[in-house]
Amino acid sequence: MQDILIENNKLSSNNSSITLDFGAFAKGVAIEQMMTILKKHNINNALVNAGGDLKVLGSKNGKPWKIGIKNPVGNHNPSEPAVIAAINLKDKETLFTSGDYERFFEIEGKRYHHILDPRTGYPAVGTQSVTILSEDAALADAASTALFIAGPDLWPDIAKKMGVQYVMLISDEKIYLTQAMAERIELFTETKPIIVK
């Protein structure tokens, strides 16, 4: 970080090998901007899906939008169901997920994924995925990354501080849900969820 200069709301660096990745919240900001454009053109019913992170406007022919949530282990283990849960989304609601199961490589059985813990500089450990439901896509995007790094012990505090009510966190075959999320989500697993108030 010492090679990055922050001045007048601009970032710069003299080190040409530095690259910045705004993946932790840029997609959320972009989706909100897309929604603004849609509304400007009087489009009141829409689903914007940015590769698994999404936001809805209005309804689908008067019914809520039906969204499946990918199983973190389903893609790489054919015996597991591809979808672990389903949820119906209402007008302006957004669903964001951070996970370690799409972008990673493995060395000697250890998975190195793309979400880095700033405390260690290494990929965050202890979480497989975090899904956030909110009305603010930028907040949901940032919160899913932050709670992923926080892990199964610290996420409830961070969620409260960030003001997110609807959270599902999957860690070591355990499923943690906030009370609000538990009332909205339908799980397709025999694992009994741990409800966090």
Added chain:
Amino acid sequence: MTKTITRKLLLFEPADILILISACFLTVWLYSTFWFDLSSVGEAETLLVQFADHSPKAYSLSEDQIINVKGRLGPALIEIKQRKARFIHSSCRNQFCVFHGWLSVAGDTTACLPNRVSISLKGTTNDYDAIAGAQ
């Protein structure tokens, strides 16, 4: 036997028969609306492959094959195998589309924005509108 059944049917007034038919339709509607289990939806039938704003091309998931698509940066290879689909090669730098792995549920989609190629799975009825997940 036939006469007995005919006699019994004659016991019904036309309004009774109308109520019986309505009840049958109501039962079917109630079942499909409230009893249908969300976990059983999402069976994919077709792969849609789209380049930029061209019309998407549809491929049946019943036939295993490798599809070669010309993208903005170069070729993309998409594999259909055992009713699933995935990118196996793309001419982009980050290869996020390849890392995405298999699409197996109707509503699931992934895109290679630099190469302007997207793929999505479609089913017949009661699909998910989208599949949420990390990428």
